[in-house]
Amino acid sequence: MxxxxxxxxxxxxxxxxxxxxxxxxxxxxxxxxxxxxxxxxxxLPQQPNQKFHLSYTDKERYENEERPEVQKQMLVDMAKKLPVYTRTGSGAVRFCDRCHLIKPDRCHHCSVCAMCVLKMDHHCPWVNNCIGFSxxxxxxxxxxxxxxxxxxxxxxxxxxxxxxxxxxxxxxxxxxxxxxxxxxxxxxxxxxxxxxxxxxxxxxxNKTTLEAFCTPVFTNGPEKNGFNLGFIKNIQQVFGDKKKFWLIPIGSSPGDGHSFPMRSRNESQDPLLANEEHWEDNEDDNRGYPEGSSSLAVETET
The missing domain is CATH 1.20.1440 (de novo design (two linked rop proteins))
Known part of the structure; x- marks a missing residue:
């Protein structure tokens, strides 16, 4: 052209x-x-770092265990040491049995790339790449x-x-x-x-495509706005807080992709935020989850 x-x-x-x-x-x-x-x-899509992977001993112990309830408890014990707040729809710790790791918040396994991707949004055929945090x-x-x-x-x-x-x-x-x-x-x-x-x-x-189609599940239950921090802060979560870098294709997204600020934490520090988000969501729609909840979780498997 x-x-x-x-x-x-x-x-x-x-x-x-x-x-x-x-x-x-x-x-x-x-x-x-x-x-x-x-x-x-x-x-390249960014993968979870080593601390989220099961050690050789833990992996062997997990695979040799035949009782599902014991395996579930093992993952719960391992997740206590990690900054993980999201769960599966059944409330279990999100675990990838292909990559043998406990999934960080907003991380999902891409079947096309055959790996777990931090803050995965979708796999895009236009660019032949997995779109995520990086x-x-x-x-x-x-x-x-x-x-x-x-x-x-x-x-x-x-x-x-x-x-x-x-x-x-x-x-x-x-x-x-x-x-x-x-x-x-x-x-x-x-x-x-x-x-x-x-x-x-x-x-x-502050949603990914996966989270828009499947409501995140936190330790306190489902919450569709669990990562919604407000319009300006939501934009900063992708582009950073320095506006001079917003139009230039250089990395400026805050954090490391393994953990993210959550609305429930901000509400505990500033109760006015809970009321502000409640009013905002009521204007958009009246169908969803109660806005007073301070949940923490996400599950979507690709």
Missing amino acids: ARIFNTACMLTVLSPAEKVVYLILYHAIFVFFTWTYWKSIFT NYKFFLQFLAYSVLYCLYIATTVFSYFIKYWRGELPSVRSKFHVLFLLFVACMFFVSLVILFGYHCWLVSR
Whole structure:
């Protein structure tokens, strides 16, 4: 598409000054588009560190134990030493029997990547990579610059599309380029803006795609807003607290991906937060879980 845009610009734009402006702006957006796409593809998903893995002795003892209730208790005892607050739907400790580790909060096993991924959102075929804690910011930026890229092409080409219908484009090659660029840009823009809007909503609520489809379960029970810290803090959980890094594809997400601030803890420190979130959720919908609960948990298996 870059080559076609450059060719169309050279064939249809008559003013040299307009050509320069169009091409400079186009390539500036294109650089960020390709940069974020590259980062989304080649930033490896982050796995839990060694302390969440079972030791050789614990693994052997766990596998040799035939009684499920004893195995469950063994995992409970091991999890007491770890910052793990989420549970399965039945209340058991979240354990991956393929990676042999106790899953950190918001961590899930990706069947495509064949490994557990910290704060897993989904496996994306567009970038052939698992989107999680290490690259979710880059994925969002890729969507944002993709939308901007398509919008820029569509808006710059549209005036020449009007000229095409009026028969004011003399070059046959330029006609093809204008039609192709406008059609492809509009088609991708519609699909991308829907996907980007959905992920913006997820970020505003501090949810992953998996958590949006399956309510997190904490030690005190299910809580759909267990990680919701408020709009600004939710954004900072992905992009960091330094706004100068929000548009640049460099790592700025806070934390190590193994543990995350939770709403229940903030409520215990500031009771006003509980009331504020309660009012906010009542405005959105009246169906969900009681807002006064201070639960802690999550389970979704890929």
